[in-house]
């Protein structure tokens with residue numbers, strides 16, 4: 001019997017908020033990347049592994065490619081650029097309407113320079129009439145010799161299966177890189193921190209959430225009751241006034257963030273969780289290389 005396997009790395013790229021992390025979660029059938037309605041939710045490269053029969057896909061979810069304004073955004077863009085250079089295949093996500101912006105055109109130039117196989121995924125088709133989707137396909141196909149063009153609605157569960165089919169067709173022969181039950185390379189602590197950050201992004205407005213970082217100081221089964229996992233987290237923010245807003249009146253906002261995070265953490269870790277969160281100020285940390293490193297967000301060539 002022929003038991004040749006197929007495997008490939010696929011980077012999910014596109015502008016902020018287009019639905020890259022939502023697509024990764026939908027492909028995996030498991031939430032490993034946080035999602036919010038705010039641009040620049042994802043800050044690092046996230047690996048998600050899907051083993052389906054004789055095929056293994058290693059997806060790299062990337063931060064939205066954007067015009068960098070801080071040192072942190074510079075790091076985030078470099079994550080995208082380096083991911084593109086390392087993969088067998090690209091999933092390029094675009095909105096269902098509107099002009100492609102400068103960053104998206106730069107990505108296409110990169111695809112051309114590297115002659116990359118790219119599947120164009122037109123997401124959020126639930127937001128536009130059908131005719132618009134067809135004209136969108138017509139307008140975008142001349143831009144690059146895409147391997148396939150797939151219109152989808154990730155949140156509407158429409159078309160994600162087709163993306164997977166196209167991926168299978170385009171996947172080269174190769175060995176499995178990870179054990180079949182691998183889902184992600186992110187440590188549980190990282191995901192726990194991200195879950196808390198997602199709740200901040202979802203509950204708070206304007207600049208506050210973008211200036212936060214979360215670190216997990218402790219994550220340990222309670223000695224007196226191993227059914228409970230004690231988690232202690234620090235939320236870093238940029239200003240004293242932001243700290244006040246995150247804590248809220250009488251601690252109400254922090255309580256809401258922690259309680260929503262605890263709910264998701266319990267589901268994800270499949271155990272009871274006791275979560276304690278502290279808020280600390282680190283002035284302008286997004287422009288401070290050592291602070292970016294300290295919260296684990298440094299782009300590192302070697303890693």
Ligand SMILES: Nc1nc2c(ncn2[C@@H]2O[C@H](COP(=O)(O)OP(=O)(O)OP(=O)(O)O)[C@@H](O)[C@H]2O)c(=O)[nH]1
Pocket residue numbers: 015016017018019020021022023034035036037038039040041042043062063064065123124125126127152153154155156
């Ligand atoms: N209407 C609609 N909304 C969607 C769809 N897919 C994703 N979204 C929403 O779009 C928003 C952004 O989704 P994310 O998955 O966080 O987007 P992203 O591209 O990873 O964003 P960054 O990490 O910031 O670059 C969220 O509010 C999603 O619920 C879709 O098919 N239709």
Ligand SMILES: [Mg+2]
Pocket residue numbers: 020021022033034035041042062063064
């Ligand atoms: Mg994302």
